[in-house]
Amino acid sequence: MSKDKKEKFFSYSLIRPLSNEKWQPISIPLVSILISFIAAAVVILLIGKNPIQAFYNLFQGAGILPKPSYAGYKSMVTDFLSLLNAMTPLVFASLAVAVAFKAGLFNIGVSGQMLVSGFLATIIVGYSGLDAVIAKPLVLLVGMVAGGLIGGLVGWLKYKFNINEVVTTIMLNYIAQYVISFFIQMFYIDPVSRQSQYISEAARLTLVNVEIANLKMDIPLGFILAIITAILVKFVMDKTVVGFEMKAVGSNRNAAKYAGINVGRNTVLAMVMSGGLAGLAGVTYYLGHFSSIQPKVLSSLGFDSIAVSLLGNSHPIGVIFSSFLVSIIDQGSTYMSSQAGIRQEISSVIIGLILLVSACGEYLKFKVRRLKEKEVDRKERES
Known part of the structure; x- marks a missing residue:
């Protein structure tokens, strides 16, 4: 040619x-x-x-297409709700990465921020015995504040000492992983599961085994909040002075500084927002999708969120759809493996x-x- x-x-x-x-x-x-x-x-x-059969089984396992048969109290609806339950923390985590990207920052510490937020919410609220009406909102508040403080620290170190946020967040990941593992194994370990003790149902952000129409469903309470948060982030980025300044700093720090924009303040603010979103991902993961924390393990979801954010073009609405796709692939893989014989x-x-x-x-x-x-x-x- x-x-x-x-x-x-x-x-x-x-x-x-x-x-x-x-x-x-x-x-x-x-x-x-x-x-x-x-x-x-x-x-x-x-x-x-056969790739067509494999992809068909993948969608069946995720609750997008019906399976030939279901176990008791289960159906395509319950599989789909499980998909949304797994998707919820991924949306928050991907928004955290996207907000940092917009400000020209790379928050690779989402997993660590999730872990710290999940752990603090667990010991402060999860073991407290508070009523659900108080416990569930408090879980969200603790997670958001804890993640925001860690993100703010990263942003401050970047602004004050020009320490690269990638290095800082990676180091904080390791610190969070091993310090929290120590506390879990010393004070909060479950002798049977070898994970942290299970939180109370009142503090959990997923309603588990709710029986409706002879089906037992897991209802993720944080899913609607994740969608609302994505819309809110889009509004802040597109329609407010704060969003404009953060995007200007992300596009060209020197030009933004010359235009009179406070680069340091916006750097810290972007990381506070990013960390707060990562904190919400942490509580919907450790006190929603799951109900305990495995010691010495950082969730891979924090790293998957980088791919999801890139796929969504760091756009809040794009993040919702890319999170949905990646969750389908992740949730449907087990059924695909069993039916199509693919690892x-x-x-x-x-x-x-x-x-x-x-x-x-x-x-x-x-x-x-x-x-x-x-x-x-x-x-x-x-x-």
Whole structure:
């Protein structure tokens, strides 16, 4: 194929669907997902399995499609609610990463902030015996404040001493992991599960085994809050002075400073917001999706949130949909493994491919822009 023909091919296959900049925040992630699933299908074919059947089983396991049969008190509805329960902390964690991204910061310490928030909420509220009406809102408040304080510390160190936030958050992850593990094993260990003692049902943010219409459901109370929070974050970023200043700092710190924007204050504020959202992720994870904490373990969800945020183009509404997709892959992997005979690790491969392709989003924008310019030049020469 000649060079001109190649350029024409890429022009019609890439430029036409991706050239509209208004729709690029949607079209580019969709292309990323499509490429990722095609690559995953190739991997599944290479191990001798049917990718269509595998993906069908994946959606069945996540509660998107019906299974042939269900255990007692279970149905597609209960599977879907379990999906939303797992998705809730992921939305909060991904919003935490997205807010930091907007301010030009990389919060890789979401897992540590989740752990600290979850632990403090557990020992302050989870073991307190408070009534549910008081306990549940207090859990959210403790988580948000604890995460915000850690995020604020990271932002202050960045502003005051120019300590890279990636280094700070990674170190704080390790500190949180081992210090909290010490306290759990010394004071709060459950001798049977070897995890922290289970919290009271009054403090838990998921209503477990609620019987409705002869079905036992897990109802995530934090899900609606996660959606509202995403909308609120979008409003703050798009419609307020605070959001404008944070995005200006993220785009160009020197230009923002020259324009009179307080770079230090916005750096700290962005990390406080990011940490607060990570704290909400922590309490909906450790006191919602689960009801105890495993010592010496950082949740992988804090790291998955980076991929989810990238896939959602760091857009709060995009984060909701990307969280939904990644949760489907994660929740459906067990059923896919049992039905299609494919190892669960394939789901991690798919998520990894999504992250890899999503990270190339800016390159896709650049390539589309260049091809678009060449297309305009070619038409001008022809005319």
